[in-house]
Structure formats: C-alpha cells, structure tokens
Amino acid sequence: MTRRExxxxxxxxxxxxxxxxxxxxxxxxxxxxIHRSAPALIAAMEKTAWRGLSICDSREVGDQVSVLPxxxxxTAEFHRESKGRWAWATTFDARDFEKPxxxxxxxxxxxxxxxxxxxxxxxxxxxxMGIRSKxxxxxxxxxxxxxxxxxxxxxxxxxxxxxxxxxxxxxLPLDGANxxxxxxxxxxxxxxxxxxxxxxxxTILAARDRIxxxxxxxxxxGCHLGSNEEDLPRLAKRLDALPNFVVxxxxxxxxxxxxxxxxxxxxxxxxxxxxxxxxxxxxxxGDDARAAQxxxxxxxxxxxxxxxxxxxxxxxxxxxGLALPESALRKIFRENxxxxxxxxxx
Numbered sequence: 001m002t003r004r005e006x007x008x009x010x011x012x013x014x015x016x017x018x019x020x021x022x023x024x025x026x027x028x029x030x031x032x033x034i035h036r037s038a039p040a041l042i043a044a045m046e047k048t049a050w051r052g053l054s055i056c057d058s059r060e061v062g063d064q065v066s067v068l069p070x071x072x073x074x075t076a077e078f079h080r081e082s083k084g085r086w087a088w089a090t091t092f093d094a095r096d097f098e099k100p101x102x103x104x105x106x107x108x109x110x111x112x113x114x115x116x117x118x119x120x121x122x123x124x125x126x127x128x129m130g131i132r133s134k135x136x137x138x139x140x141x142x143x144x145x146x147x148x149x150x151x152x153x154x155x156x157x158x159x160x161x162x163x164x165x166x167x168x169x170x171x172l173p174l175d176g177a178n179x180x181x182x183x184x185x186x187x188x189x190x191x192x193x194x195x196x197x198x199x200x201x202x203t204i205l206a207a208r209d210r211i212x213x214x215x216x217x218x219x220x221x222g223c224h225l226g227s228n229e230e231d232l233p234r235l236a237k238r239l240d241a242l243p244n245f246v247v248x249x250x251x252x253x254x255x256x257x258x259x260x261x262x263x264x265x266x267x268x269x270x271x272x273x274x275x276x277x278x279x280x281x282x283x284x285x286g287d288d289a290r291a292a293q294x295x296x297x298x299x300x301x302x303x304x305x306x307x308x309x310x311x312x313x314x315x316x317x318x319x320x321g322l323a324l325p326e327s328a329l330r331k332i333f334r335e336n337x338x339x340x341x342x343x344x345x346x
Contacts, residue, residue, distance in 0.1 A: 023049070023303070023307075023329075025049075025330060025333075025334055026049045026050070026051060026334065027049065027050055027051070027277065027299075027303075027333040027334055028050070028051045028052065028053070028277065028333065028334050028337040028338075028344060029050055029051070029052040029053070029277060029278055029279050029281070029295075029299070030052070030053045030221075030248055030250075030276045030277065030278040030337050030341065030344075031053065031055060031223060031248050031250035031276075031278030031279060031280050031281075032052045032053060032054050032055065032086070032278075032279065032280070032281045032282070032283075033054060033055060033057070033280070033281070033282040033283065034052075034054040034075070034078050034086065034281075034282075034283040035054070035056070035070075035071045035074040035075045035078065035283070036074045036077075036078060036283070037074075037077065037078060037081055038078060038081075038283055038288045038291075039081065039288070040288040040289040040292055041283065041288050041289075041291060041292045041295070042081065042082045042085060042086070043292075044289070044292035044293075044295075044296060045085065045086075045292070045295075046085060048296060048299070050299065051085050051086065051087075051344065051345070052085070052086045052087070053086065053087045053088065053089060053119075053120070053278075053337075053341065053344060054075050054078060054079065054086050054087070054088045054089070055088070055089040055091075055120075055122050055161060056068065056071050056072055056075050056088070056089060056090050056091045056122060057071075057091060057122055057124045057163075058091045058092060058093045058094065058122075058124060058126070059124060059126060060093065060095065060126070061095070061126050061130035061131055061132075061189075062095075066093055068091070068093055072090055072091075072113060075088045075090075076088060076113070076116045076117075076118070079116075079117060083346075084117075084345075084346030085346075087117075087119050087341065087343060087344045087346070088117070088118055088119070089118060089119065089120035089121060089122050089159075089161055090109075090110060090113035090114075090118040090120075090121055090122070091121060091122040091123070091124070092106040092109055092110060092121070092149065093106075094106075094123075094126070094127055094131055094139060094146065095131055097131070097133075097139055097143060097145040097146065098133055098134060098145070102145055103145065103146075103148040103149055106149050107148065107149060107152045110149070110152060110153070110156070110158075111152075111156070114156055114158065117343070118158070119158060119159065119341055119342065119343035119344060120158055120159040120160070120161050120221075120341060121149075121153050121158055121159070121160055121161065122161045122162075122163070123141060123146075123160065123161070123162050123163070123164065124163050124164075125163050125164055125165065125166060125190070127139055127140070127141050127146075127164065128140055128141055128164050128165065128199055128204035128207065129165075129166070129170075129190060129192065129198065129199075129204070130189065130190075136197070138197075138198060138199050140199060140203070140204065140207040141162070141164050141204065141207045141208045141211055142207040142208070142210045142211050142214075147214075150211055150214075150215055150218060151215065153218060154215050154217055154218040157342065159218075159219040159220070159221060159340060159341050159342075160211075160218055160219065160220045160221070161220075161221045161223060162208055162211075162220060162221065162222055162223060163223035163224060163227075164204055164205065164207075164208045164222075164227060165201050165204045165205050165208075165227035166180070166190055166192075166201070166227065167179070167180050167224075167227070167229055167230060168180075168201065168230050169181065169184065170184060170190055170191055170192050170193070170201070171192045171193055171200065171201055172193055173193055174191070174193070201227070204227075205226075205227060205228075208222070209238065209241075209242060209245075212242045212244060212245045213241075213242060215244075216243075216244055217244070218244060219244055219246075219340050219341075220242075220244055220245050220246070221246055221247065221248055221276065221340060221341075222238075222245060222246070222247040222248070223247070223248055223250055223278075223280075224247075224248070224249075224250055224251060224252045224280075225247050225248075225249060225252045225255065226238060226245070226247040228247075229252045229255040230255065232259070232263070232264070232267045235247065236267065236270070236271065239271055239274050245274075246274045246275070246276060246336065246340050247274065247275060247276070248275070248276040248277070248278035249275060249276070249277060249278055250278035250279055250280035251278075251279070251280035253302050253305060254314060254315055256268075256305075257305060257312070257314040257315075257319045258314065258319075261319070261320055261322070264322065265322045265323075265324070268306075268322060268324065268328070268332075269324070269328060272324075272327075272328040272331050272332060273331060273336060274336070275331075275332050275336065276332070276336050276337055276340065277302075277306075277332050277333045277337075279295065279298050279299070279302070281294075281295045281298065301313070303333075304321055305319070305321045305322060306321065306322055306324050306329060306332065306333075307321065307322075307323070307324060307329055308321045308323055309321050309322075309323035
C-alpha cells in the first residue's frame with residue numbers, strides 16, 4: 001500500500017501514525033489475556049486506536065487447583081474498566097465431564113457470564129491433550145458430554161473460540177529441526193512425542209471439525225491459524241469445507257513470515273474474509289506501561305508486515321511485507337471481528 005493510499009484512509013481528526021504509515025480506522029486485536037485492572041494499557045490502546053478481546057482459559061488438568069473464578073472476575077472487571085474497549089470471552093472447566101451434572105453446571109456458569117457481557121466461550125488445548133477420563137482416555141473436543149455446552153453457546157448467539165491442538169513440533173522429537181523446542185522444553189506437559197496413548201494432532205483437529213459441521217449456525221474461531229500454521233493448503237481445505245469456521249493469526253504471524261511471500265500473500269488475499277488479526281498478548285505482573293509498549297511494538301511490526309512492502313524483522317531474519325490492499329486490511333484488522341464476534345464494539 002502506498003503512502004497516498006494510507007493517507008486516504010484517515011478521517012480529519014482520527015489519524016494515528018504507525019511507524020512510517022498511518023491508518024484511519026480503529027483496529028481490533030481479537031486474542032489477548034488480560035485478567036486484572038490495567039488503566040495504563042487501556043489509555044495506551046485508546047491513544048493508538050486499538051480495541052481487543054480478553055479471553056479466559058481453563059488450563060488445569062488432573063487435580064490442579066483452578067484459578068478460573070478469579071480469572072473470570074478479573075477479566076469482567078477489566079472489561080468494565082475499559083468501558084467496552086476490551087470485550088471478553090469466558091470459558092468452563094471441562095474436567096468434570098463424566099459427572100451427570102456437568103453440562104448443566106457449565107451452561108449455568110456461561111449464562112452468568114453472558115449477563116456480564118461475555119461475547120464468546122473458549123475451549124483450550126487441555127481438551128484433547130490433557131484432560132482424561134477415569135479410565136485414562138483423553139477427552140476429545142467432540143465428546144458427547146460437551147455437545148450440550150456447544151448447543152447452549154449457539155442458542156445464546158455467542159461465538160466459540162477453540163485453541164485445540166498445537167504446532168506439529170508437539171508431536172516431534174526435540175531436536176534442532178523442531179521450531180517449537182524452546183516452548184516445549186519449558187512446557188513439557190504439551191510434548192506428545194513418545195506418548196502413544198495420546199491422540200494425534202489430526203485426531204484432535206478432526207474432532208474439532210465435526211463440532212463445526214454439527215453446529216452450522218455456531219460461529220467458530222480456530223486460534224493460531226486453526227493449528228494448521230505449518231500447512232496452509234490443509235487450512236484452505238478446512239475453510240472451504242466449513243463456512244462457519246474462521247481463524248485468527250494469534251502468535252502465528254511468524255509462521256506467515258517464514259513462508260514463501262507470494263504463496264502467503266495469495267492465501268491471505270483468497271481468505272481475507274476468514275482471517276482475524278490477533279496477537280495472543282498476555283499481561284504480565286508489573287509495569288503495565290512497559291507491557292503496553294511491548295504490545296504496541298507487536299502491533300506496529302505486524303501491521304507493517306500486512307500493510308506495507310517494507311522490510312520487517314522476523315524472529316531470525318528480515319522479511320518483506322505483504323503490501324495488502326486497503327480492503328483486505330479493513331477485513332482482517334476490523335470487519336471480520338465485528339461480524340464474527342457480535343458485541344465486540346460494545
């Protein structure tokens with residue numbers, strides 16, 4: 001996109017400078033984890049014309065103590081503090097899936113959170129990769145115990161957000177060829193290599209796809225390029241087959257940067273109606289102003305990758321930006337989120 005095209009987007013009183021470029025529409029980051037008061041972050045994002053979605057995850061497995069009640073309360077409070085600039089998504093603890101009262105209690109919790117303006121529900125990767133039945137079998141995303149929960153989300157008109165599966169490296173040896181080695185060494189619980197009893201990645205994603213197909217009126221977001229970050233042709237087939245399925249790019253822009261530029265550009269242009277911009281930013285303890293600067297740096301770098309043909313620094317090398325047209329940028333950075341996540345604008 002040329003400088004002249006970017007300048008044409010700017011309303012007289014709403015211009016925001018992004019590096020060497022300017023943008024004239026409010027953008028939306030659809031995947032964050034902010035679970036406490038953060039006025040400095042809110043002020044920074046308002047200044048730079050960003051909105052967001054803070055997502056709750058139920059991450060526990062086995063008999064780990066759940067932090068979900070505190071997380072939900074803190075996220076709802078952050079939403080209120082932001083005056084709706086940050087929408088929020090709730091979740092449920094799936095570990096009691098074998099108990100007869102599980103679905104009723106999970107749905108009651110979701111309905112409580114919907115009254116507090118939650119606009120979506122998250123299912124995390126411990127479904128498929130961590131939670132097990134009493135007999136030791138892994139809970140898959142399309143287990144019949146979970147179906148009433150999905151039906152309730154659909155009936156309420158909310159959106160289902162799914163982080164199911166991981167990059168391929170979670171099922172591969174931790175060697176120099178495994179691009180996820182650093183993460184998996186720090187989080188060995190998600191390293192499935194050598195665990196023959198664990199479901200394969202294909203098994204988990206096929207179970208997710210069956211949910212999407214079973215509930216055609218349910219809007220479903222597949223986080224992290226739908227966990228097909230290393231295989232855009234396979235992701236394309238899923239998007240073609242499942243019209244109610246979209247994906248975010250949270251924490252996976254690096255995979256787009258690592259691929260062939262023209263192949264990536266053509267994929268993004270073809271599926272520009274099905275991609276949501278997102279970062280997977282998590283607010284750490286400490287200096288919120290510094291955290292806001294870090295988030296803004298990510299926003300700037302990734303915006304420049306999508307919007308310009310400039311050289312952008314990836315993890316280990318410089319790459320050329322995709323230089324997408326303005327119409328595609330508006331979809332990826334705003335319009336798709338408004339359509340897929342009703343209520344995200346408050």
